[in-house]
Amino acid sequence: xxxxxxxxxxxxxxxxxxxxxxxxxxxxxxxxxxxxxxxxxxxxxxxxxxxxxxxxxxxxxxxxxxxxxxxxxxxxxxxxxxxxxxxxxxxxxxxxxxxxxxxxxxxxxxxxxxxxxxxxxxxxxxxxxxxxxxxxxxxxxxxxxxxxxxxxxxxxxxxxxxxxxxxxxxxxxxxxxxxxxxxxxxxxxxxxxxxxxxxxxxxxxxxxxxxxxxxxxxxxxxxxxxxxxxxxxxxxxxxxxxxxxxxxxxxxxxxxxxxxxxxxxxxxxxxxxxxxxxxxxxxxxxxxxxxxxxxxxxxxxxxxxxxxxxxxxxxxxxxxxxxxxxxxxxxxxxxxxxxxxxxxxxxxx
Numbered sequence: 513x514x515x516x517x518x519x520x521x522x523x524x525x526x527x528x529x530x531x532x533x534x535x536x537x538x539x540x541x542x543x544x545x546x547x548x549x550x551x552x553x554x555x556x557x558x559x560x561x562x563x564x565x566x567x568x569x570x571x572x573x574x575x576x577x578x579x580x581x582x583x584x585x586x587x588x589x590x591x592x593x594x595x596x597x598x599x600x601x602x603x604x605x606x607x608x609x610x611x612x613x614x615x616x617x618x619x620x621x622x623x624x625x626x627x628x629x630x631x632x633x634x635x636x637x638x639x640x641x642x643x644x645x646x647x648x649x650x651x652x653x654x655x656x657x658x659x660x661x662x663x664x665x666x667x668x669x670x671x672x673x674x675x676x677x678x679x680x681x682x683x684x685x686x687x688x689x690x691x692x693x694x695x696x697x698x699x700x701x702x703x704x705x706x707x708x709x710x711x712x713x714x715x716x717x718x719x720x721x722x723x724x725x726x727x728x729x730x731x732x733x734x735x736x737x738x739x740x741x742x743x744x745x746x747x748x749x750x751x752x753x754x755x756x757x758x759x760x761x762x763x764x765x766x767x768x769x770x771x772x773x774x775x776x777x778x779x780x781x782x783x784x785x786x787x788x789x790x791x792x793x794x795x796x797x798x799x800x801x802x803x804x805x806x807x808x809x810x811x812x813x814x815x816x817x818x819x820x821x822x823x824x825x826x827x828x829x830x831x832x833x834x835x836x837x838x839x840x841x842x843x844x845x846x847x848x849x850x851x852x853x854x855x856x857x858x859x860x861x
Contacts, residue, residue, distance in 0.1 A: 515714035517849050519842035523694050526706035526845070530696050533619055533681035535588020536605050539563060539732040542584050546730055549709060553716045560743045564731045569715065569856075571725040576860060577747040579727040579822075580852070581811045582704035582754040583734030586697070587835060589680040591620065592652070594670065598663035599656040600630070602680060606735035610650040612836040617683035618657060624673030630657040632682075693767070695839035699831050703840060704754040705730060707829070707849050711856070722856040724749075731811050740811025741818035749860055750785060751822040753812035754852065756831040756838075758805050765830040768843040769799040770851045773826035776805040778813035785825040788861035792854045799847050801830070823861060827851060 534542040543565050550557050555567045571577075587608045593601040600620070604610075613632045620628045635656050636642035648654055657680065663669050686696035694703075708728055715722070727748065731739030740753065757771020765771040772789050773781055786802070793800040812824040829844035 515718050515720065515853060517846045519692070519846050522706060522710050522845050522849065523688050523842055525710055526694060526699070526703050527686055527688060529584070529702040529706050530684045530686050530698050533621070534584055534586055535679050535681050536585040536733055536735045538588070538621060538679040538681070539585050543730065543732060546584065546705070546709065550712070553713055555712065555716065562733060562742065564729060564739070564743065566743060567712070567728050569712070569722050569726045569728070571722040573724045575747065576749045577725045577727060577745055578722075578750045578752070578856070579729060579744060579748045580708060580752050580754055581729040581731050581740040582708050583701045583731040583739045583811060584705050585732045585735050585739065586700070586702070587735060588682060591674065591676050591678045591680065593676065594666040594674070595656065596666055598665055598669050599658055600669070600674070601652065601656055602632070603652070607835050609835070610652070610655055613655065613682065614650055619681045619683070620657065620659070620674055621679045621681070622673040623675050623678055626673050628659060628661060628672065628674065630659045632656075633658050692842040693839055694842070695837065697838060699838040699840060700756045700834055701734065701754070701828070703756065703829050703831065703845065707845060707852065708754055711849055711852050715856075723859055726856055734811050734814075737809065738814050741814040741820070744815060744820050744822065748822055750825070751812050751815055751820070752785075752825040752827065752855070753810040754848070755810050755826060755828045756834060757801070757803060757828050758808055758834045759830050759832045763803050765801040765803045767830050767832055767839065767841040768847070769801045769830055770844065770847040771828055771830050772800055772802050773810075774802050774804050776808040776810065776813065776826070778809050778817070781812070781825050782823045782861070785823050785861040788858070789825060789827060789851065789855060792858060793851055796850060796854050798850045798854070799843070800851065
């Protein structure tokens with residue numbers, strides 16, 4: 513019996529993942545959450561020393577394997593400095609831009625286990641006080657966190673248990689609209705993770721065996737460049753990263769199709785595998801677009817840089833406003849899931 517592609521279930525699964533804070537370096541909670549989900553599906557898992565998660569589907573061909581990866585770590589920040597006025601200066605983790613963070617709510621994970629809330633603001637936000645409020649540069653020197661606690665000094669903040677090096681997570685502000693859009697921070701790459709988990713659940717429930725033994729790696733250091741570059745079994749012949757398709761001027765992708773990457777900042781992806789993915793989409797009526805991402809790198813390209821001898825590819829839902837106020841549509845999520853499913857049933861490229 514073929515699997516179903518229930519868009520609402522996929523969106524709800526993505527929503528569940530997005531709600532769990534996981535800036536790069538602080539991913540234990542979400543990895544444990546996903547680990548529990550995989551165990552409930554009847555799948556065995558293993559943790560890597562880096563804290564990533566691996567599971568495997570035994571395939572009809574156990575000689576040549578595949579690996580699919582999606583990363584669960586997100587953009588975030590760390591406390592850089594506690595200011596004398598009780599506010600916090602930040603050091604960004606990953607590729608966030610300060611103007612995209614102004615006015616954002618956040619959580620501070622204190623070293624003592626407490627979680628505090630705050631707002632990321634310009635120091636000179638008050639227009640009735642600072643005449644240059646609108647024109648000053650949004651940067652590390654001018655931006656700060658206003659804590660939602662009665663603090664007036666650095667000592668007040670330290671008494672809460674907050675210190676330099678504590679992680680800061682940005683509020684995802686997730687919404688699912690009646691028109692089928694899902695908008696939130698961190699769809700990069702929790703949309704990809706959610707899609708993979710959905711496919712795994714459906715294949716387990718319907719007892720569908722992939723063409724090749726397939727490993728699923730939930731990586732946790734992608735946003736800083738080396739999430740999926742290790743723990744790749746030697747039998748792996750094909751490695752596909754499931755990550756966002758970046759949209760914008762000059763791009764062919766949209767929020768309704770699955771994006772297939774031809775090239776990013778690391779260079780071209782494997783042409784034979786890319787054509788194989790295109791042919792699968794064509795054969796199965798899956799809406800897809802091929803694109804080039806000039807300022808992008810994936811776990812698949814990280815694996816090649818690390819010296820792994822694999823054929824590599826990159827696909828994912830088309831996501832607007834990447835690394836900022838991201839959005840995609842249920843159609844793109846479904847098309848991505850369909851391409852992954854039919855790819856898993858196909859022979860190697």
